[in-house]
Amino acid sequence: MTSKTVTDRPTVLVVDDEAPLVRLIGEYLQREGYSVEATDEGRKAIQMVRDLQPAVVILDLGLPGVDGVEVCRQVRTFSDCYVIMLTARADEVDRLIGLSVGADDYVTKPFSPRELVLRVRAMLRRSRPGSAAERHRHRVGALVVDTNAREVWLDDSQVELTRTEFELLSALITEPGTAKSRRELITQVWGGEWIGDEHLVDVHIGNLRRKIHDDPAWPRFVHTVRGVGYKLRTGE
Numbered sequence: 001m002t003s004k005t006v007t008d009r010p011t012v013l014v015v016d017d018e019a020p021l022v023r024l025i026g027e028y029l030q031r032e033g034y035s036v037e038a039t040d041e042g043r044k045a046i047q048m049v050r051d052l053q054p055a056v057v058i059l060d061l062g063l064p065g066v067d068g069v070e071v072c073r074q075v076r077t078f079s080d081c082y083v084i085m086l087t088a089r090a091d092e093v094d095r096l097i098g099l100s101v102g103a104d105d106y107v108t109k110p111f112s113p114r115e116l117v118l119r120v121r122a123m124l125r126r127s128r129p130g131s132a133a134e135r136h137r138h139r140v141g142a143l144v145v146d147t148n149a150r151e152v153w154l155d156d157s158q159v160e161l162t163r164t165e166f167e168l169l170s171a172l173i174t175e176p177g178t179a180k181s182r183r184e185l186i187t188q189v190w191g192g193e194w195i196g197d198e199h200l201v202d203v204h205i206g207n208l209r210r211k212i213h214d215d216p217a218w219p220r221f222v223h224t225v226r227g228v229g230y231k232l233r234t235g236e
Contacts, residue, residue, distance in 0.1 A: 009033055009034060009035040010034055010035065010054075010055040010056070010124055011034070011035045011036075011037060011052055011053070011054040011055055011056075012029050012034045012035070012036050012037075012054060012055065012056045012057075012058060012120060013036075013037050013038070013039070013045065013048055013049065013052060013054040013056070013057045013058070014026060014029075014036060014037070014038040014039075014058045015038070015039055015040070015042070015045040015057065015058065015059045015060055015063065015068070015071065016038075016040065016058070016059075016060040016063075016086060017040040017060065017063060017064060018060075019040070022038045022040070024113055025058065025113055025116060026038060027113075028113040028114065028116070028117050029117060029120065032117055032120075032121065034120070037052055037054070040063070041063070041065065041066075042063045042065055042066030042067060042068070042070065042071045043065065043066045045057070045059070045071050045075075046066075046071055046074050046075060049075050049078075049079050049081065050078065050079075053079070053081070054081055055081060055082065055124055056081060056082045056083075056084065056120050056123060056124065057075065057081055057082070057083045057084070058084050058086060058116070058120075059071060059072060059083055059084065059085055059086065059103070060085075060086045060087075061085055061086060061087040061088075061089075061094055061098055062087065062088055062089075068085060068086075068098065069097055069098060069101055072085070072098065072101045072102055072103050073101040073102070075102075076101065076102035076162065080162065080163050082104045082105075082120075082123045082124075082163060082164075083102060083103045083104050083105075084103070084104065084105045084106065084107060084116070084119060084120070084123075085098035085099070085103040085105070085106040085107070086106070086107055086108075086109060086111075087106060087107075087108055087109065088108075088109045089108075095108075095203070096203060099200075099203045099204065099207065100203075100207060102162045104123065104162065104163065104164040105119055105123075105164075105190070105196070105200065106200070107119070107196075115195060118193050118194070118195065119190075119193075119194060119195075119196075121191075121193065122190055122191030122192075122193045122194045123190070123191070125191050136148065136174070138170075138173045138174060138176075140173055140176055140221060140232055140233070141220060141221070142154055142155045142220075143173075143212060143220075143221055145166075145169055145170060145173045147170050147174070150166060152166065152169065152212070154212050154213065159211055159212055160211070161208065161211060162207075164189060164204055165204055165207055165208045165211065167188075167189045168185060168189055168201070168204055168205065168208060169208055169212075169232075171185055171188045171189055172185075172222065172230060172231065172232040173232050175232075176231075176232045176233070177231060177232070177233070178231055179225040179228045179229060179230070179231040180228075180229050180230060180231060181228055181229040182198040182199070182201040182202075182229050183198060184229065185201050185229060185230070186198060186200075186201060201229070201230075205222060205230060208222065209222055219233070220233075221233060
């Protein structure tokens with residue numbers, strides 16, 4: 001893979017023990033102008049995230065030794081880079097486990113490298129902290145979201161969210177009371193180019209609810225709108 005000779009290019013770290021697949025993904029990413037690094041070892045991947053600070057990590061779930069779930073769990077303790085989980089099994093449990101430890105998206109093998117590149121591109125096009133459109137503080141009851149500082153507070157205690165969880169919450173709290181479909185949320189958070197299972201939104205909403213102590217049966221904040229999607233309620 002390429003060395004970091006061009007420092008202004010976003011770095012994508014590919015972590016997979018299938019060498020031909022890594023080469024193929026790397027070629028597609030490099031054509032799009034990304035700097036690509038790779039490893040086939042979970043433990044080494046954790047250190048590379050620390051050293052390289054990649055914008056995106058493409059992470060195989062079924063790594064030998066330290067698997068993708070554990071890599072993601074450890075990475076989330078010090079990095080908010082985007083994580084796309086790769087899995088050779090279409091089993092829903094694998095997807096949910098990967099996303100519950102902080103992965104932003106998943107792709108099931110076999111997949112189109114072009115589709116994967118589109119997902120990377122869509123992630124990196126998301127709005128960044130401090131943009132003029134995001135300099136706001138929003139409150140719904142005891143929940144406060146500062147979209148400039150990218151901080152969330154609940155009952156005066158700070159809540160740690162992944163980038164995707166934060167952006168989902170921001171999309172809802174900036175228009176409280178407005179029901180948003182899964183497709184609307186995907187367009188706002190993942191980008192219009194994203195293609196995949198829209199129920200990915202449900203997994204991240206579930207993770208978000210747990211972190212803000214929101215019981216879906218008796219929600220304080222995030223309400224399910226049957227047949228539509230989700231909305232943030234406007235009062236306690």
